Amino acid sequence: MEGGSARERLLAAAAELFYAEGVHTVGIDRVIERAGVAKASLYNVFGSKDELVKAYLADRQRVTRARIEHGLQRYPTAREKLLGVFEIQGEVFARPGFRGCAFIGASSESPRPDGPVETAADEYRGWFRDLFLGLAREAGARRPEELAKQLCL
Amino acid sequence: MEGGSARERLLAAAAELFYAEGVHTVGIDRVIERAGVAKASLYNVFGSKDELVKAYLADRQRVTRARIEHGLQRYPTAREKLLGVFEIQGEVFARPGFRGCAFIGASSESPRPDGPVETAADEYRGWFRDLFLGLAREAGARRPEELAKQLCL
DNA sequence: TGAACACTAGACCGGTCTGTCTGCTACAGT
DNA sequence: ACTGTAGCAGACAGACCGGTCTAGTGTTCA
Numbered sequence: 323m324e325g326g327s328a329r330e331r332l333l334a335a336a337a338e339l340f341y342a343e344g345v346h347t348v349g350i351d352r353v354i355e356r357a358g359v360a361k362a363s364l365y366n367v368f369g370s371k372d373e374l375v376k377a378y379l380a381d382r383q384r385v386t387r388a389r390i391e392h393g394l395q396r397y398p399t400a401r402e403k404l405l406g407v408f409e410i411q412g413e414v415f416a417r418p419g420f421r422g423c424a425f426i427g428a429s430s431e432s433p434r435p436d437g438p439v440e441t442a443a444d445e446y447r448g449w450f451r452d453l454f455l456g457l458a459r460e461a462g463a464r465r466p467e468e469l470a471k472q473l474c475l
Numbered sequence: 476m477e478g479g480s481a482r483e484r485l486l487a488a489a490a491e492l493f494y495a496e497g498v499h500t501v502g503i504d505r506v507i508e509r510a511g512v513a514k515a516s517l518y519n520v521f522g523s524k525d526e527l528v529k530a531y532l533a534d535r536q537r538v539t540r541a542r543i544e545h546g547l548q549r550y551p552t553a554r555e556k557l558l559g560v561f562e563i564q565g566e567v568f569a570r571p572g573f574r575g576c577a578f579i580g581a582s583s584e585s586p587r588p589d590g591p592v593e594t595a596a597d598e599y600r601g602w603f604r605d606l607f608l609g610l611a612r613e614a615g616a617r618r619p620e621e622l623a624k625q626l627c628l
Numbered sequence: 629t630g631a632a633c634a635c636t637a638g639a640c641c642g643g644t645c646t647g648t649c650t651g652c653t654a655c656a657g658t
Numbered sequence: 659a660c661t662g663t664a665g666c667a668g669a670c671a672g673a674c675c676g677g678t679c680t681a682g683t684g685t686t687c688a
Contacts, residue, residue, distance in 0.1 A: 427580070432497070502674080513638090515637090516634085518676095519634085519635090524677085
């Protein structure tokens with residue numbers, strides 16, 4: 323864990339540890355140790371562990387969105403794009419270290435139905451919903467029902 | 476939370492709280508408060524929080540197995556049973572308080588790839604795999620590949 | 629009556645976690 | 659050379675959690 327600003331290193335360390343072992347299980351000390359950063363720096367940059375978690379989830383969403391939007395360019399029609407989303411995600415799921423959706427994992431540790439983690443998860447689901455909705459509209463079908471079911475998976 | 480033995484009340488309270496808020500988030504005090512049971516009783520019955528978690532997951536698996544095995548009786552052929560599993564599970568997923576698979580949630584909080592929680596989750600997945608394998612064999616198909624993919628969902 | 633038993637209430641201990649604070653180091657701009 | 663800034667190292671406080679222990683209460687059975 324070297325190179326880049328303190329913020330980048332912290333975010334990278336947080337992503338690895340939080341995803342592998344859970345947000346609650348991993349303490350601040352583990353994160354700063356892996357990032358090679360002082361504790362004071364973490365609190366200068368993020369202010370709290372909660373903010374670090376939010377930043378980790380936001381980054382996760384950003385990466386996923388970019389991956390899907392980029393991968394979707396291969397597919398010409400809206401119908402193929404709809405199936406392509408699952409294909410792209412399937413490739414990620416098949417990778418060795420895969421431990422399930424990071425948002426599901428994080429929100430299963432979240433105490434309250436509101437709160438920052440749930441909010442981020444909702445936003446993530448909302449983006450997927452909108453993506454499907456747009457594609458389904460473009461492909462032509464009775465939209466919302468199918469979307470809800472596909473989102474369940 | 477009243478009626479039944481201390482063990483039953485603890486298990487019921489643990490199921491609600493652990494599932495709703497996560498194994499790590501919910502402390503012993505919360506569980507015994509909801510169960511209306513003294514802390515010493517919990518440790519007399521289960522010995523540790525870890526054992527309580529294991530009992531919670533074992534109970535969860537028992538209930539799920541019973542629900543599926545019972546629901547599957549409706550379907551005459553093996554092919555219909557295969558699809559029926561998803562139908563039965565879909566009904567549960569659609570219920571209001573649904574927060575995702577309890578085993579995925581619990582194992583996303585689990586620190587190590589071994590350990591009791593992961594073991595229970597593996598057992599759970601193993602049971603599903605065997606169920607699918609038996610049904611697929613009965614229906615006649617090239618079995619193991621399809622099973623692995625269906626288990627991913 | 630009284631002894632065994634199951635349970636409750638809650639104080640208490642040790643460890644761990646988040647978050648703060650104080651020094652020290654190193655480098656960049658003037 | 660001087661000063662501001664960014665970062666490191668680690669001690670420290672306060673809170674929380676898992677787990678133990680003591681003391682008290684009610685019930686059952688002889």
